[in-house]
Amino acid sequence: MSDHGSRRVVVTGLGAVSSLGTGVQAFTESLREGRSGIGPLTAFDASGFEHTDAGEVRDFEPKRWLERLDPAEWGRSALLAAAAARLAVTDAGLDPDVLASARSGSSMGTTSGESQAVQELTGQWVERGLAALDPALIGQAAPGRIAAAVNTELGLDGEAQTIGTACSASNYAIGHGYDLISDGEADFMLCGGADAVNRTLHAGFHRLGALADDTCRPFDEHRTGIVTAEGGAVLLLESLDSALARGARIYAEVLGYGLSCDAKHPTQPDQDGIALCIERAHRDAGIEPADVDYICAHGTGTPANDVTEVAAVRAVFGDRLPPISSIKSMLGHTMGAASGFGALACCRALFDGFLPPTATVRTLDPALGAGVDVVPGLARPASPRIAQNHGFAFGGNNAVVIFKKVA
Numbered sequence: 001m002s003d004h005g006s007r008r009v010v011v012t013g014l015g016a017v018s019s020l021g022t023g024v025q026a027f028t029e030s031l032r033e034g035r036s037g038i039g040p041l042t043a044f045d046a047s048g049f050e051h052t053d054a055g056e057v058r059d060f061e062p063k064r065w066l067e068r069l070d071p072a073e074w075g076r077s078a079l080l081a082a083a084a085a086r087l088a089v090t091d092a093g094l095d096p097d098v099l100a101s102a103r104s105g106s107s108m109g110t111t112s113g114e115s116q117a118v119q120e121l122t123g124q125w126v127e128r129g130l131a132a133l134d135p136a137l138i139g140q141a142a143p144g145r146i147a148a149a150v151n152t153e154l155g156l157d158g159e160a161q162t163i164g165t166a167c168s169a170s171n172y173a174i175g176h177g178y179d180l181i182s183d184g185e186a187d188f189m190l191c192g193g194a195d196a197v198n199r200t201l202h203a204g205f206h207r208l209g210a211l212a213d214d215t216c217r218p219f220d221e222h223r224t225g226i227v228t229a230e231g232g233a234v235l236l237l238e239s240l241d242s243a244l245a246r247g248a249r250i251y252a253e254v255l256g257y258g259l260s261c262d263a264k265h266p267t268q269p270d271q272d273g274i275a276l277c278i279e280r281a282h283r284d285a286g287i288e289p290a291d292v293d294y295i296c297a298h299g300t301g302t303p304a305n306d307v308t309e310v311a312a313v314r315a316v317f318g319d320r321l322p323p324i325s326s327i328k329s330m331l332g333h334t335m336g337a338a339s340g341f342g343a344l345a346c347c348r349a350l351f352d353g354f355l356p357p358t359a360t361v362r363t364l365d366p367a368l369g370a371g372v373d374v375v376p377g378l379a380r381p382a383s384p385r386i387a388q389n390h391g392f393a394f395g396g397n398n399a400v401v402i403f404k405k406v407a
Contacts, residue, residue, distance in 0.1 A: 005179075005181075005182035005183035005184055006182075006184070007181060007182050007183075007184060007239040007240070007241065008182075008239065008240040008241075008253060009178050009181045009182050009237055009238070009239060009240070009253065009254045010237070010238065010239070010240050010243050010250045010251075010252065010253045010254065010406060011235050011236065011237060011250070011251045011252050011253075011254065011343075011347050011403070012092045012093075012094070012236050012237075012238055012243050012248040012249060012250055012251065013088040013089055013090075013091040013092025013093075013094065013234075013235070013236030014087075014088055014091050014234070014235060014236070014251060014344050014347060014348070015083075015084035015085055015086065015087030015088030015089075015090075015091060015192075015232070015233070015234040015235075015236075016084060016087065016231070016232070016233055016234075016341065016344055017057055017060060017065075017080050017083050017084045017087070017231055017232040017233075018037060018055075018057060018229075018231035018232075018233070018331060018334070018341065019037025019038070019039075019055035019056055019057055019058070019229060019230075019231065019331060019332065020035060020037040020330060020331055021037075022057070022059070022060070022065070022083075022087070023087055023091075024087070024088075024091055024344060024348070027341075027344065028344075028348045028352070030330065031327060031330065031345060031348070031356045031357075031379060032354060032356075032378070032379040033378065033379070034330060034357050034359035034377055034378045034379070035330060035359075036215070036330050036359070036360075037055045037229070037330060037331055037332065038053050038054065038055050038215055038216070038227050038229075038330075038332055039053060039054075039055075039056065039058070040052055040053060040054075041053065041054045041056065041197070041202070042056060042058070043056060043116070043196075043197045043198065043199075043230075044119075044197075044198070044199040044202075046202070049202065049203075049206060050206065050211070051206065051211040051212065051213070051227075053212075053215070053227055054197050054202070054227060054228045054229055054230075054332060055197075055227060055228070055229025055230065055231070055331055055332025055333075055334065056197055056229070056230060057080070057230055057231055060079075060080070060083070062079045062082075062083060065083040065086055065087065066079070066082055066083055066086060066153055067086070067153070068152060068153050068154075068155070069082055069149060069152060069153050072136075073136070073139070073140070074140060074145065074149055075114035075116060075117045075140040075141070075145065075196070076114070076116050076117075076196040076230075077110060077112075077113065077114050077115065077116075077143075077146050077194045077195055077196045077232075078114065078140070078145050078146050078148070078149035078194070079149065080194040080195075080196065080230065080231060080232030080337075081108050081146045081147070081149055081150055081192070081193075081194035081232045081234065082149040082150050082152070082153040082154075082232075083232060084192060084194065084231075084232035084233055084234040085106065085150040085153060085154060085190045085192075085232075085234045086153055086154065087234070088190060088192075088234040088235065088236045089154060089190075089236060091236075092236045092248060092249075093248060093249070094188075094236070094246075094248070096154060096155070099154060099156070099188055100154060100155035100156060100157075102187040102188055103158055103185070103186045103187045103188075104154075104156045104157075104158050104186065104187060104188040104189070104190075105151065105156055105158025105159035105160060105161070105180070105186055105188075105189055105190070106147045106150035106151055106156065106158075106159070106160050106161070106189065106190040106191070107147065107159070107161045107163065107173040107174070107176045107177045107180075107189055107190070107191045108146045108147040108150060108161070108162050108163070108170075108173055108190075108191070108192060108193055108194060108234075109162075109163045109164075109165065109168075109169025109170040109171075109172055109173040109192070109193035109194075109336045109337070109339070109340065110143055110146055110162060110163070110164055110169055110193055110194060110195055110335070110336035110337075111164070111166040111167060111169065111195050111201070111335035111336040111393075112195055112196070112198060112200070112201055112335060112336070113141075113142070113143025113146065113162075113164065114140055114141050114142070114143060114145065114146070114196075115195070115196055115198035115200060115201060116196050116198050117137045117140040117141045118141050118200075119198050119199055119200055120134075120137055121133055121134070121137050121138065121141060122200075124137075143162055143164060144160075144162045145162075146162045146194055147160040147161055147162040148160045148162075150190055150234070154190070156190075158186060158189075159180070159186070161173070161176060163176065164336075165393055165397040165399070166335065166336060166393035166394055166395075166397060167298070167333070167335055167336065167338050167339070167391060167392065167393040167394070168339055168391035168392055168393040168397050168398060168399040169193050169336040169339070169391070169393070169399075170191075170192050170193035170233060170336060170337055170338065170339040170340030170341075170342075170343065170391060171257065171339040171340075171342075171343070171389060171390075171391035171399035171400065171401050172259070172391075172397075172399050173191045173192060173193060173340070174191045174192070174235060174237070174254065174257065174339075174340070174343055174401050175257035175259070175399065175401060176189075176191070177189030177190075177191035177235075177237045178191075178237060178254045178256075178257065178401075181237055181238065181239055187238065187239070187242060188236065188237065188238050188242075189236075189237045189238075190234050190235070190236055190237075191234065191235050191237055191340075192232065192233040192234035192235055192337065192340035192343070193232070193233060193334075193335075193336040193337040193338070193339070193340040194231070194232040194233075194336065194337050195230055195231070195334060195335040195336045195337050196230045197228055197229065197230040201228060201335070202228050205225070205226060205228060208267065209225070210225045210226055210302055211224075211225045211226060211227070211228070212224045212225040212226060212227050212301060213225070215227060215329075215360055216300075216301040216328050216329055216332060216333070216360065217301055217329065217360045217361055217362065218297065218299035218300065218301040218306055218325075218326035218328060218329050218358050218360075218361065218374070219299065219301075219306050219310075219326065219358055219361050219364060219365055219368060219372070219374045220301075220360070220361045220362055220363060220364070220365060221363045221364065221365040221366065221367075222362070222363065223301045223302070223303060223306065223365070224301070224303075225300075225301060225302050225303075226300050226301055226302060226328070226332070226333040227301075227328075227332040227333060228332060228333060228335075229328075229331055229332025229333055229334045229335075230334060230335075230337075231331070231334045231337050231341065232337060232340075233334070233337045233340030233341045233343070233344055234340065235340070235343055235344065235347070237254065240253065240406075250406045251347040251348070251350065251351045252346065252347045252350045252351065252387070252403040252404060252405060252406065253403065253404045253405075253406050254401065254402070254403060255284075255285035255286065255287065255386070255402040255403065255404050256281060256283075256284030256285035256286070256401075256402050257281055257284060257285075257399065257400060257401040257402065258276075258277045258278065258279070258280030258281030258282070258283070258284055258398075258399070258400045259277060259280065259398065259399050260273050260274075260276045260277035260280065260396070260398045261273070261395070261396050261397050261398065262276075262396035262398070263395055263396045264396055265396070266394060266395060267394050268304055268308075269304060269305050269308040269309065269392055269396070270308070270396055271308050271311050271312045271315065272312075272315075273396050273398055274308065274309060274312035274390075274392060274398055275312040275313075275315040275316050276398075277398035277399065277400050278312065278313070278316045278388070278400050279316055280400075281388070281400035281401065281402050282316075282402070284402075285402035285404075287386060287402065289316055289317045289318070289320070290320065291385075291386050292317075292322050292386050292387070292388050292402075293322055293323075293382070293383075293384035293385055293386055293387065294322055294323050294324075294325075294346070294349060294355055294382070294384040294386075294387045294388070295313065295322055295323070295324040295325075295387070295388045295389075295390065296324075296325065296326075296327065296342040296343075296345050296346050296349075296356065296387065296388070296389045296390060297309055297324050297325060297326045297390050298326075298338070298339075298342075298390040298391060298392045299324075299325070299326020299327075299328050299329070299358070299390075300326075300328060300333055301326070301328060301329070305392070306365065306368070307365070307367050307368060309390070309392070310324070310368045310369065310372060311369075314369065319371060320371075321371050321372060321373070322373075322388075323355050323373040323374075323375050323380075323382075324372065324373070324374060324375075325355065325356050325357055325358040325374050325375040326358050326374070327341060327342060327345050327356050329357070329358045329359045329360040329361065330357075330359045330360075338391065339389060339390070339391030339399065339401075342389045342390065342391065343389050343401060343403070345389075346387035346388075346389045346403045347387075347403060349382075349384055349387055350384055350385070350386075350387055350403060350404070350405040351405070353381060353382060353383050353384075354379045354380060354381055354382055355375045355379060355380045355382045355384065356375065356379055357375045357376065357377055357378050357379050357380070358374040358375055358376055359376075359377060359378070361374055361376045361377075364376075384405070385404060385405045386402065386403070386404050386405070387402070387403045387404075388400060388401075388402055388403075389401045389402075389403065
């Protein structure tokens with residue numbers, strides 16, 4: 001948990017590069033309409049796999065969005081992150097020169113780093129030996145280049161931190177940026193995450209038996225697993241005073257966050273560890289469970305996650321459960337970017353007044369217990385004031401961030 005500084009921290013810009021659309025407006029419209037970004041894999045030859053769908057960003061043209069980076073010199077994850085960051089700055093109405101001259105940096109989460117570069121290098125090594133490795137690909141492979149790409153694209157000389165806590169990494173990154181601004185160590189932080197679809201990750205989840213038979217159906221009685229996906233999600237954070245002084249649109253305030261690491265099992269989520277993380281987030285944010293109006297779930301659609309996640313929520317909230325939905329039903333599992341997209345969904349839900357749906361649920365799993373509202377089908381008009389964003393990862397790396405509507 002953070003030890004609060006004196007400055008309140010708000011979100012003033014949102015950037016999305018996803019299978020649901022590029023730009024936060026396209027992303028939000030897809031969420032509200034329950035659209036699917038899932039389709040047949042094209043990033044690699046998927047023949048031989050039993051399940052061959054993914055949430056790919058099929059129309060991503062880096063040169064369309066980037067002004068400084070040469071796409072030939074950077075890996076796909078870095079390019080997704082940099083494009084989302086550029087979009088977030090534009091969305092915030094912030095002069096890039098002002099951003100670059102201030103104490104500005106980035107904090108980005110990832111699961112697989114530059115997975116496509118590593119995958120290709122591995123193939124070269126296996127086929128032709130070390131001497132055949134492409135030096136350009138070696139230069140792209142370091143995962144730290146994801147945050148470095150954001151700073152390089154925007155001309156920032158502040159911190160460039162890449163956090164590798166897998167599927168909770170974006171929430172870790174948001175928490176880190178929040179601390180820096182709250183404590184007065186930074187003026188602006190670009191926070192979120194990025195990952196690219198790759199054969200290695202797809203094969204790993206296949207071997208675990210965790211890939212969905214058809215599509216991802218979180219909270220459904222007949223759910224069978226995840227759909228791998230990719231994307232870049234970035235939030236621009238600054239102090240409330242800064243946002244008010246420049247007349248910025250404020251999507252939401254970051255009230256606080258909680259972290260836990262139960263480390264009880266390599267892959268299985270732990271109810272107690274998740275509940276502890278939620279309780280820490282509430283305490284850090286200065287709220288009670290009854291204050292939360294919406295939960296953006298981790299909601300992977302695996303049999304183990306969904307039951308455990310709802311049980312952990314119930315352990316904290318008791319019989320009064322707020323609506324809880326999973327945007328992975330539309331987006332797929334974007335790994336290190338997942339809780340970043342969840343944060344985007346929370347901010348737009350608070351700002352626009354709606355609840356994002358669990359689009360693909362057909363029959364709610366009775367094992368979840370009574371009183372569970374997963375917002376099935378389409379988005380629902382609502383007036384949430386406080387939203388809770390979940391991010392849970394293998395090894396029990398849990399992170400929860402709390403957002404509040406600014407009146």
